[in-house]
Amino acid sequence: MTDITLDNGGTRLAASIYGPAAAEPILFLHGISLSRDTWEEIAKRLMGRHSVWTLDFRGHGHSDWVSRYDLAGYVSDADTALAAIGRPAIVVGHSLGGCVAGVLAQGERASVRAVFLEEPAWYLGEPREWDRSAFPGLFDIVSSRQAALRQQHAPLAAYVDFITNAPSPMGGTAGDHLSPRHLLSHGSALQRHDGRCWLNVPEVLADIATERPFCCPAKIIQADPRFGAALLDGHEARLARTNPLAEIVRYRDCGHSPHRTPAFEERFMGDLLAFVSTIVSH
Numbered sequence: 001m002t003d004i005t006l007d008n009g010g011t012r013l014a015a016s017i018y019g020p021a022a023a024e025p026i027l028f029l030h031g032i033s034l035s036r037d038t039w040e041e042i043a044k045r046l047m048g049r050h051s052v053w054t055l056d057f058r059g060h061g062h063s064d065w066v067s068r069y070d071l072a073g074y075v076s077d078a079d080t081a082l083a084a085i086g087r088p089a090i091v092v093g094h095s096l097g098g099c100v101a102g103v104l105a106q107g108e109r110a111s112v113r114a115v116f117l118e119e120p121a122w123y124l125g126e127p128r129e130w131d132r133s134a135f136p137g138l139f140d141i142v143s144s145r146q147a148a149l150r151q152q153h154a155p156l157a158a159y160v161d162f163i164t165n166a167p168s169p170m171g172g173t174a175g176d177h178l179s180p181r182h183l184l185s186h187g188s189a190l191q192r193h194d195g196r197c198w199l200n201v202p203e204v205l206a207d208i209a210t211e212r213p214f215c216c217p218a219k220i221i222q223a224d225p226r227f228g229a230a231l232l233d234g235h236e237a238r239l240a241r242t243n244p245l246a247e248i249v250r251y252r253d254c255g256h257s258p259h260r261t262p263a264f265e266e267r268f269m270g271d272l273l274a275f276v277s278t279i280v281s282h
Contacts (some may be wrong), residue, residue, distance in 0.1 A: 001016055001017070001018045001177070002017045003015070004017065005231060006055075006080050006081060008076055009062070009076075011064045011076055012062045013057075013058065013064070013079075013081070014055075014056040014062035014063045015053060015054060015055045016054045017046035017051065017052070018041075018044065018051075019047030019049070019051050019052050021051055023049060023050050023051040023183075024049070024276075024280050025050065025051045025053060025085045025089040026050050026051045026052050026091075027054075027055065027089045027146075028049070028052065028053065028091075028097070028206070029043070029057070029091065029093035029094070029096075029097030029098070030061075030093075030189075031094045031097075032095060032197060033146075033189060033198075034094075034095075034185070034186060035056050035185070035188070035193075036055055036056045037054075037059030037080040037188065037189065038094070038186075038189070038259070038260065039052075039054045039259075040054075040185070041181075041265075042269065044253060046276075052088070053081055053084075053085060055077065055078065055081045057096070057195045058073055058077055059194035059196070060194075060197070062192065063077075065194040066194075066198075068205075068244070069194075069196065070204055071207040072207070073205045074096065074100050075103050075104065077089070078149075079099050079111070080223075082104075082109070083111070086144075090116065090276055091104055091105070091116070092116045093115070093117055093118065093120065093123055094115075094119060094257065095120065095257075096155075098117040098121070098122075098192070098220075099205065101113060101115045101117055102208070105214040106214055108214065108215045112216055113216060113217075113279060114216050114218065114275070114279045115216060115217075116272055116275050117218065117220045117221065118221045118257075118258060119222065119223050119231060119256050119257070119258070121133075121257075122205075122210055122235065122239065123203055123232070124230060125204070125205030126206070129232060130202045130205070131236075135201075138169070138228070139201065139235055141160065141166065141167070142198075142280075146159075146190055146195055146198075147195055149162065154191075155265065157192055159187035159191045160183055160187030161187075162187070162190075163183055163187045166256065168228070168254070169228025170228065171256075174186075177255060178260050178262075182260040212240050212242075213243050214243050217246075218243060218245075218246040219247045219249070219275045220236075220246060220249070221249055221271065222236050222254055223250075223256050223257075224251060224255070227254065228256045229255070230254075230256055236248045237252065251262050251267065
């Protein structure tokens, strides 16, 4: 694995590359308050046959903070990574990263070969949809606690303890559902994350042209709406109407982060591998 720095118009972006440079490229994009580190296990499993790129969005991980966070900025970060890759890539995104990957797929970009979207918050820019999701309450809890920890100059252990014991829409706490390595990863990411990213999430999502179809093959993973999904009941039908060729798979009894949840990570990996294999073979 090699860490690099990319330049997006003066904003420095941290990225990592796994595997041989000449292999088929895959770019991974994380969700809000996470970092590229969330993809480490998956990247290591893919690096034998693929050139795997992971990116920290602006305001996240080891990338620069900026004065304003909007959808166009996040999309430009992904475009910067795709330009560095220099060949058509499969783009995998979770949550916010899934939204960015979806927007990339709408644009007829030669740099995007296909997209694999894990729980994109595709319709949560609509006020009624945002309000009926679990995210307003969760974001209030996490953002206020992050601000308090930062004011206290708290150590990493305090962030990890908070994430571990935070309530989970799946029941119990996050520590009941996420692996210890992912709890550590999220705590570390939250310690570095610019808290201003929380301020306008619905407005960021509202800039998605949700009725514009994807221009490349797509597969979408939907978690269980009973357990904190970003794709709520009915969203899959809307996506299917706009993108009749996209494959949409629901993970029953799973929360918003299948790739971080031990009970579902093998299913997620299998779905991802099958999709990648189909794209690469064509």
